[in-house]
Amino acid sequence: MAPIAADHLIETLNFEQRQAVEHGDGPLLIVAGAGTGKTATLVHRVAWLILRGSPSQRILLLTFTRRAAAEMIRRAESLIASLDGLSATGNRPSTRVGRIWGGTFHAIATRLLRRYGEAIGLSHNFMIHDRTDSEDLMGVLRTELGLHKADQRFPQKATCLDIYSRCVNAQEELTSALTKYFPWCLPWKENLRKLFDAYVDRKRKSAVLDYDDLLVCWIELLDHPRAGSAIRRLFDYVLVDEYQDTNPLQAQILYRLCPEGKGLTCVGDDAQSIYSFRGATVYNMLEFPKRFPNATVVTLEQNYRSTQPVLNASNAVLREAREGYRKTLWSERKEGPKPILAPCMDEDEQTEFVIERILDFYNRGIALRRQAVLFRASFHSIGLEAELLRRRIPFHKYGGLKFAETAHVKDLLAFLRVAENPRDLIAGTRILVMLPGIGPRTAQKLLNILAQAGGNFSAWRDHRVASAAAQSWKELVDLMVWLAAREANPAEQLAKVRAFYAPFLPQLYDNPIARSRDLEQVERIASRYRSRKAFLTEMALDPPNSTQDLSGNPELEEDYLVLSTIHSAKGLEWDAVYVIHATDGNIPSDMVTDCEELIEEERRLFYVALTRARTHLFVCYPMRYFRPGFSTGSFGADFGLAQISRFLTPKVCKAFEELVPQMPRHQIEDFEHDLPDGEPDHFTNRRYLRRLWS
DNA sequence: CTGTTGAAATTTTTT
DNA sequence: ATTTCAACAG
Numbered sequence: 001m002a003p004i005a006a007d008h009l010i011e012t013l014n015f016e017q018r019q020a021v022e023h024g025d026g027p028l029l030i031v032a033g034a035g036t037g038k039t040a041t042l043v044h045r046v047a048w049l050i051l052r053g054s055p056s057q058r059i060l061l062l063t064f065t066r067r068a069a070a071e072m073i074r075r076a077e078s079l080i081a082s083l084d085g086l087s088a089t090g091n092r093p094s095t096r097v098g099r100i101w102g103g104t105f106h107a108i109a110t111r112l113l114r115r116y117g118e119a120i121g122l123s124h125n126f127m128i129h130d131r132t133d134s135e136d137l138m139g140v141l142r143t144e145l146g147l148h149k150a151d152q153r154f155p156q157k158a159t160c161l162d163i164y165s166r167c168v169n170a171q172e173e174l175t176s177a178l179t180k181y182f183p184w185c186l187p188w189k190e191n192l193r194k195l196f197d198a199y200v201d202r203k204r205k206s207a208v209l210d211y212d213d214l215l216v217c218w219i220e221l222l223d224h225p226r227a228g229s230a231i232r233r234l235f236d237y238v239l240v241d242e243y244q245d246t247n248p249l250q251a252q253i254l255y256r257l258c259p260e261g262k263g264l265t266c267v268g269d270d271a272q273s274i275y276s277f278r279g280a281t282v283y284n285m286l287e288f289p290k291r292f293p294n295a296t297v298v299t300l301e302q303n304y305r306s307t308q309p310v311l312n313a314s315n316a317v318l319r320e321a322r323e324g325y326r327k328t329l330w331s332e333r334k335e336g337p338k339p340i341l342a343p344c345m346d347e348d349e350q351t352e353f354v355i356e357r358i359l360d361f362y363n364r365g366i367a368l369r370r371q372a373v374l375f376r377a378s379f380h381s382i383g384l385e386a387e388l389l390r391r392r393i394p395f396h397k398y399g400g401l402k403f404a405e406t407a408h409v410k411d412l413l414a415f416l417r418v419a420e421n422p423r424d425l426i427a428g429t430r431i432l433v434m435l436p437g438i439g440p441r442t443a444q445k446l447l448n449i450l451a452q453a454g455g456n457f458s459a460w461r462d463h464r465v466a467s468a469a470a471q472s473w474k475e476l477v478d479l480m481v482w483l484a485a486r487e488a489n490p491a492e493q494l495a496k497v498r499a500f501y502a503p504f505l506p507q508l509y510d511n512p513i514a515r516s517r518d519l520e521q522v523e524r525i526a527s528r529y530r531s532r533k534a535f536l537t538e539m540a541l542d543p544p545n546s547t548q549d550l551s552g553n554p555e556l557e558e559d560y561l562v563l564s565t566i567h568s569a570k571g572l573e574w575d576a577v578y579v580i581h582a583t584d585g586n587i588p589s590d591m592v593t594d595c596e597e598l599i600e601e602e603r604r605l606f607y608v609a610l611t612r613a614r615t616h617l618f619v620c621y622p623m624r625y626f627r628p629g630f631s632t633g634s635f636g637a638d639f640g641l642a643q644i645s646r647f648l649t650p651k652v653c654k655a656f657e658e659l660v661p662q663m664p665r666h667q668i669e670d671f672e673h674d675l676p677d678g679e680p681d682h683f684t685n686r687r688y689l690r691r692l693w694s
Numbered sequence: 695c696t697g698t699t700g701a702a703a704t705t706t707t708t709t
Numbered sequence: 710a711t712t713t714c715a716a717c718a719g
Contacts, residue, residue: 695719696718696719697717697718697719698716698717698718698719699715699716699717699718700714700715700716701713701714701715701716702712702713702714702715703711703712703713703714704710704711704712704713
């Protein structure tokens with residue numbers, strides 16, 4: 001007990017934040033608007049609980065990313081350390097804080113399942129399928145069931161997985177999920193059902209869990225009489241961040257973890273719920289006071305992040321939302337530049353505009369890492385990326401394809417995964433079809449042989465394969481036998497795999513040099529892990545964010561611009577934020593225009609983007625596209641005209657300073673060259689308009 | 695059975 | 710631009 005330190009702890013907080021931090025054991029819901037010190041409050045609460053004497057290893061902190069958990073634990077640690085001098089306890093708080101259970105629902109699920117999974121009949125060495133693996137399995141079953149043979153084409157494997165995952169995560173009946181979110185797939189309902197049955201079945205046989213299974217099995221574990229109560233006994237306090245983006249499964253987990261809501265704290269902002277495509281629902285938040293009648297609800301409205309002009313723009317967007325808690329953020333930072341709305345002629349000009357501003361701010365003392373460019377879809381930044389590369393401006397991109405999901409990295413990891421779990425058919429097929437002369441058919445045969453031998457790779461020894469593969473085949477068998485016999489030192493294992501794999505790389509993909517460098521990185525990452533299983537689990541659940549995260553020399557990497565999807569920008573903030581491609585069709589994405597619920601989610605997404613800015617906010621949109629598929633809605637067109645985002649209504653625009661579109665000089669010259677003689681020389685509005693149609 | 699080619703269809707965001 | 714599938718040659 002350290003009451004003195006605990007008093008000092010809350011000194012810097014406002015009234016509502018204190019209320020939340022010093023709340024006792026009853027269920028607590030913190031409704032926290034953007035930038036209202038949500039993380040600080042959670043961090044202080046963790047510190048407060050520990051200072052009050054709760055053992056840190058009995059606190060569970062559930063966050064949206066591992067990064068967020070690590071960051072919060074670090075902050076709580078330094079908070080306690082800074083107060084430690086004031087308290088007389090003399091304990092070493094840093095070691096105590098470090099032992100908090102922190103991570104994503106999925107990561108914690110994995111930890112618990114490794115420990116208690118046998119209670120529900122789970123093999124102790126189950127492997128985790130990531131998104132791509134799950135898709136691949138869908139693909140295999142899709143052809144196995146002969147679903148591809150039909151008049152109209154069956155949905156793609158990725159779509160099949162999306163549908164399946166939505167049903168599981170949202171606990172929704174297939175029919176209703178289809179009509180609401182995948183209406184174009186309705187005709188396939190019965191066959192989808194068959195496919196999903198086969199999918200569940202095959203996963204079980206392969207001792208493999210996908211992301212959704214982790215949550216489902218956690219619930220199953222909590223419902224198990226012995227394992228359930230054992231797990232409940234582990235924790236005194238459960239704190240959940242970003243509660244608005246949890247799905248019904250996750251809510252079920254919490255209900256079982258904290259019956260009566262004792263020790264449960266959930267934090268969220270209904271205005272920022274942007275993951276409904278993953279089955280998340282604000283319903284969890286709204287339901288909280290009903291589920292726990294003795295719940296305390298604390299609302300945080302004072303924003304510490306942004307200037308009032310930035311908030312005015314954000315509030316204006318939210319005010320037009322169809323429903324939700326009316327919430328008006330306010331800030332003591334009254335002064336600041338008005339956000340800027342910048343129409344651009346085309347994507348190139350938008351790129352030019354953004355880079356110019358970034359460099360200008362940089363020269364005025366705002367480091368690159370204090371600035372971020374945000375966009376709706378990962379591919380929206382490729383034009384910008386090319387220009388940044390050309391100008392040698394360092395950047396990191398978050399969101400989109402992850403390093404561990406690239407084909408060559410997956411190839412490499414597949415060897416270890418098969419060694420770990422010979423029943424993993426997806427990984428098994430992956431390594432086998434690499435050899436020339438071995439296709440899916442032969443691969444399947446070989447995997448059957450392996451299964452019959454109980455996973456002993458020597459069984460492959462006396463098997464003949466096509467002559468083209470004969471030499472590699474022998475090497476592969478030797479490699480697998482060698483791998484299967486060990487568990488420690490994954491880096492050493494990868495070194496051997498890499499030697500075997502190297503000759504295949506140039507045959508399989510273009511760009512072999514860059515890819516081969518990636519593979520070295522994988523090996524370096526592996527060297528941080530003692531066991532193969534731990535390494536593989538980590539790569540499936542929390543892979544490094546981008547290739548750039550790993551490559552490159554440290555000196556250059558010190559300062560870098562941030563490019564991020566809006567989704568990946570959740571919870572973060574920057575001094576200057578540039579939202580690009582704010583056109584209808586991009587924000588909101590034209591994939592969703594029919595359904596009003598989904599449009600509302602896109603509006604919140606836009607809101608999230610705006611509220612990331614501390615001081616400088618720019619919203620840009622090109623008025624014309626030259627690239628196909630960009631806002632035109634069609635795949636074939638080579639250019640299209642764009643409309644400003646419907647969320648930028650006249651009312652909202654009033655909160656912005658609107659710039660007049662400017663044509664870059666070289667374009668004006670080209671343009672004037674094209675004009676018939678006799679036209680006036682000056683850039684006129686009429687000409688500018690013609691440019692749009694010509 | 696494998697690997698290649700060409701034509702046709704296709705939905706973003708992520709643990 | 711990418712994924713999927715059928716047709717065909719080895």
